[in-house]
Amino acid sequence: MKTFERYFVALNKWALVLLLGAMAVIVFANVSLRYLTNFSITWSEEVARYLMIWMTFIGAGLALRTGGHVAVGNFQEMLGTNGQRALRILILCLLLAFFSIMIWMGLNYMDRARFQLTPATRVSFSYIYAAMPIGFGLLIVHLLLVARSFVMENRFAEVETDTPSAALAESGDTHIAANRE
Template sequence: MKGITGKVNSILKFLIVVCLSLMAIFVFTNVILRYAFNSGITWSEEVSRFLFVWMIFLGAILAFNDNEHLGVDIVVKKLSLTGKKVMYLISNIILLITLVFLLEGSWKLTLLNTDLSAPATGMSYAYIYVFGVIMSGSMILIILYKLYRFIIKKDYSQLIMAASEDSIDHHDKDETGDKK
């Protein structure tokens, strides 16, 4: 599965770079046109906004898959192994339920906005909301896979994934251990 996950992560990173690059090109070109020629591309701001939303959703999937979202582990660190297992299951079940609601809501918004078009491009707003469906659906699959590994494969490596303060403080110190 790591091979598939690695390929998906590479594709997500590539798509994020494409979104960011296109946003920069559109915005920069529009700024130059406005200041130098007193005109602009009418659709560039709208497309940049769409790309930004898509980039955020893709980044959320990538961060979720790599356990890079913010997390507070002060309580979990103090628990026994059994307590950590219970907290892991509870938190993932709550997250799974929340993502199911997000999936349902995003799907409803996608259907509601299929006929609503953006003013400058004429692009359907459903293209914005469908990324909520993609993001929540992807995260649901990731959680189900992690729960499978946890329950069936007895892989407990995911119990505490948040970065600790010690590892964060370590980057702020020089060779002598003093703060920079």
Template sequence: MLLRKCFELMDRCVNWFLAILMAAMVVIIAAQVWYRFVLNDPLSWSEEAGRYLFVWISFVGAAAGVRYQIHLGIDLMDKLLPPDAYRVVVIVVNLLIQIFLLVIIYWGFKILGIVQFQESPSMHLSMRYPYMAVPVGSILMLINSLRVTVAAIRNETLDKEVRV
């Protein structure tokens, strides 16, 4: 019960984080359009900030996609296979995904040590922060993949309703 509450809190935090990142990206890109085409004085940092926000949205959004099982291949297999065979496929696929994510997490942290002293060209931000999206998003994907695997082993389904 406590673990379920922790996972629900994690899901809500991830959903809010994604909503905030999306809102920030929309505001920054809209400001860039306004400054460039209306005021004829483009912002020097907005394109870079939008790019880094998009990277974070992609990796954290992929973690949410794993959690809510909304990837195309999984949905297709669910419709093509009988329930027991589908369960086995979900378990095997998630185990392969988890191995891949462990490699990504390992190398993601290794790369952070290399890029931490580099600065972004416009914002003069340590490149550690944009690159941190890789291991953070992969850790969240790994946790959610483990949740899906455990639910499949127990022959349960995770709630697919998105809550904010």
């Protein structure tokens, strides 16, 4: 299961990197062309907007698994250990229900918009709306992967970083890492 999770998260991160890279290249090319040649790519703004929509839905699962979404913990902290676990189970169930409803709603939007075309690229809007059910499906997978640690310990997945400080902290030279920050 850990191997699946590692590959799943890596694939999710690379999808975000590729979407962000494509968006940056398109916007940079359009701005450069506009100022250097007085020519603008007609579809660049539209494609960049739709890439950002896809990035939002695909990246939501990665934010969820690290506890990056907004949460209010005051009520939970007032409860005892068993009450906190029960509340976290309720939250988990509500999130699963909400994500499932949003998948259904996204599929409904896709179905309704399948004959509408985007203005510049003339692509069906159903491809844009596909980000919604796919993103919420990814949210369900990410939630299920961190569910046990969330319910039992109120802990999310650790954020993996490639910074020198993190590498030093892992090697045991924590006083050096602390001084650099």
